[in-house]
Amino acid sequence: MTADRTLFDTTMVLYHRSLDDRVRQAAEKSFVDNRPTTISALSLVELKGNYIQDLVLLYKKISTSDSFNEAYSKIDSTGGRRATLMVGQLINCLGGIHYHVEPWVEAKQELLTYIDAQIAASWDEFNNIADYVADEFQCTRATEAPDDDGEGWAVSIPHCKRVNTKCSIEKFVDGFRAELERLVSELSALDESMLTDELRRILAVASKTIKSGRFPFEGRTCRSVADLIIGLQSVLHKALVSSNYKEHQVLHKVLNYTFLNFPISEIRSK
Amino acid sequence: MLDEAFDRITDAADANVGRSERSNCFDEWKDYLRLLIRVEGNFSRPHRVVLGALVSATIQMDMSNASEAALKVFRDITNVIRQPRISKVERQRAIRDLLAVKVNVTLPLSVQGLEESQAKSIESMLAALLRKTD
Numbered sequence: 001m002t003a004d005r006t007l008f009d010t011t012m013v014l015y016h017r018s019l020d021d022r023v024r025q026a027a028e029k030s031f032v033d034n035r036p037t038t039i040s041a042l043s044l045v046e047l048k049g050n051y052i053q054d055l056v057l058l059y060k061k062i063s064t065s066d067s068f069n070e071a072y073s074k075i076d077s078t079g080g081r082r083a084t085l086m087v088g089q090l091i092n093c094l095g096g097i098h099y100h101v102e103p104w105v106e107a108k109q110e111l112l113t114y115i116d117a118q119i120a121a122s123w124d125e126f127n128n129i130a131d132y133v134a135d136e137f138q139c140t141r142a143t144e145a146p147d148d149d150g151e152g153w154a155v156s157i158p159h160c161k162r163v164n165t166k167c168s169i170e171k172f173v174d175g176f177r178a179e180l181e182r183l184v185s186e187l188s189a190l191d192e193s194m195l196t197d198e199l200r201r202i203l204a205v206a207s208k209t210i211k212s213g214r215f216p217f218e219g220r221t222c223r224s225v226a227d228l229i230i231g232l233q234s235v236l237h238k239a240l241v242s243s244n245y246k247e248h249q250v251l252h253k254v255l256n257y258t259f260l261n262f263p264i265s266e267i268r269s270k
Numbered sequence: 271m272l273d274e275a276f277d278r279i280t281d282a283a284d285a286n287v288g289r290s291e292r293s294n295c296f297d298e299w300k301d302y303l304r305l306l307i308r309v310e311g312n313f314s315r316p317h318r319v320v321l322g323a324l325v326s327a328t329i330q331m332d333m334s335n336a337s338e339a340a341l342k343v344f345r346d347i348t349n350v351i352r353q354p355r356i357s358k359v360e361r362q363r364a365i366r367d368l369l370a371v372k373v374n375v376t377l378p379l380s381v382q383g384l385e386e387s388q389a390k391s392i393e394s395m396l397a398a399l400l401r402k403t404d
Contacts, residue, residue, distance in 0.1 A: 014382035023383035051380065068403050072396065081389075085381045088392035093329060093377050097395050101403055106308040113307045114377070116315065117322025121365050121375035128369055148315065148358070268385050 005132060006034035007234050009242040010043040010226065012262060013129055014051065019089050026267045030241055031130065034260075038237065039126075040230050041135035041142035042222055047126050049157050049223060052119060052146055054083050056153050058090075059115045062108055068101040071108075090114060119146055119153055134233055137172040139222075140165045159219045169222060169229075173215035176232050179255050180206045183228075186254045196246050202228045231255050271310070275302035276348045282333065283341035293333040296341075299348070300328055316356035320347060320364045327373045340371040 008031065015027035031037050057079045065071035076084045090111065091099050101107045123145045127133060135142060140160070147154045158164055173180070187195070187203040195203070205225045209215045222229055227244055231251040234240035239258035242248050252259035278299035282292045303325050306313075313321065324347050328336075336344075347364045350356060368375050381389075 011382055014380040017376055017378050017380040018383040019378045019380070020383055020385060020388060024378060027383075055379075069400055072400060082381050084396070085384065085389055085392055086379050088396045089379045089381070090377065091399070092392060092395065093379075097398050099399065101399055109311070110304075110307045113318045113322040114326060115322075116319045117326050118376055118379065120319045120361065121323050121326070121368075124362075124365050124369060125374070125376045148319075150315070264383055268383070 003236070003238055005036045005038045005134070005237050006260075007134060007230065007237045007240045008034075008037060008039050008043075008130060009230050009240065009244065010040075010046045011243050012241055013039060013043060013047060013126055015243070015262070015264070016129060019092070020268065022267055022270055023264065027262070030262060034239070034241060035131060037130040038132040038134045039130045040233055041133055041137075041139040042226055042229050044123075044126055044133065044142045045139065045157060046223060046226055048123070048141075048144075048146065048155060052122055052155050054079060054086055055115055055119045055122070056146075056155050057083055058087050059112060059119070059153065062087075062111050062115070065108070067104050068107065087111075119155075120148070122146075134237065136233060136236065137169040137229075138167050139169070140167050141222075157220075157223075160217055160222070162218075165217070167217070169217045170215045173209060173229075173232065176235070176255070177210070179232070179235070180210055183251070183254045184210060187250070190250070194246075194250070198225070198227050198244075198247050199250060201225050202247075202251075227251060231257065234259075271302055271306055272348075272352055275299050275306065276345070276352060278302065279341070279345045279348050283338075283345045285338065296333040296336065299344075300325070303328075303348075314356065316358065316361045317351055319361050320356060321351055323365050323368060323375050324348065324351075326377050327368050327375045329377070331373075337371060340373055343367045343371050343373075 012027055015023050016031065018024045058075060061074040061078065062071045065074060075087055141157055184203065184206050187199060202225045205216065205221060227247040231248065232255060234257035235255055239260050240248065241260045241262055243262040243264040245261050248259045278295040281287050282296040282299060303321065307321060307325060324344065347367065350360055350364055365375060
């Protein structure tokens, strides 16, 4: 039991690195005001699966392009708007409209150097953003840092199987059996319009857990119901700070933890 | 150029050097590193990671925001880049040393929380860059 610590969810870590000053400063303040702080080990896996994967995509597309236009086109068509905005933010940091994309050989080398450093540093920085990393279930995937094999970054996240996983997530979830039963009952009774995609997945996984008597951790289950896992961890902590209002306003009442909403829309409108 | 950069950060980190000179040396050190990133073609990948971390950490930094401890770390890491080879352990240590002196190495690249008007502004900037290179 670590009742003195406030848990921050994955998006809070990303807000901490937001380009928007209002969002970034509010997130930084929240981390300072709620010490001692902790993030979930599962958040590290989520950050690797999203933020760091996006950086690797930028790296690959830029390194294989012969011009800025080609790199932009590849990033836009494969990584979508999120990846395009990410490279835009990087260029913004380097001078924005005044950035010299020509000669491309030099610009390419510069962009790749920054991205290389961001991939290497992000993992360490995410690990150090809070005072602690909460890992009640000894997540195997959270111990697998991005690795540079000399040729490129290895950042893929293996599907969890018995043979490659030593975590205790089944035992951890099993400790909340009564809460899961309550959760299934409450979510099943909710109006369909109240159910987000994540809550639907949580209902399906919680129902399956109760029926089979074990948490079906195989594959990508933990990441698909991250709000549930982090919600269960929050029961052991002082409070949870999150902007996932729709999910945690339901979960915190049933699972019985303190939920501190990070009002992202309100912060952005200031 | 790397030796020049090292000389500049050595002076910037030296408390016996005058304040104006230290500040100018700090700015010149940053300029050298940004130039090196673009023109030095012989760096290994670990060299680039360490150099990129150093430049990312100081891109928005003025001498007035740099602690004495941070300046010494910048000097020591610049010296690491002068080595012909950098091991994985040295690369990791460089990043951890930066974090240890409370320097942000990661740039604000997260799209999470970005307002639509800001997103549109970034897209306009990219569109203008694309037009410039057409």
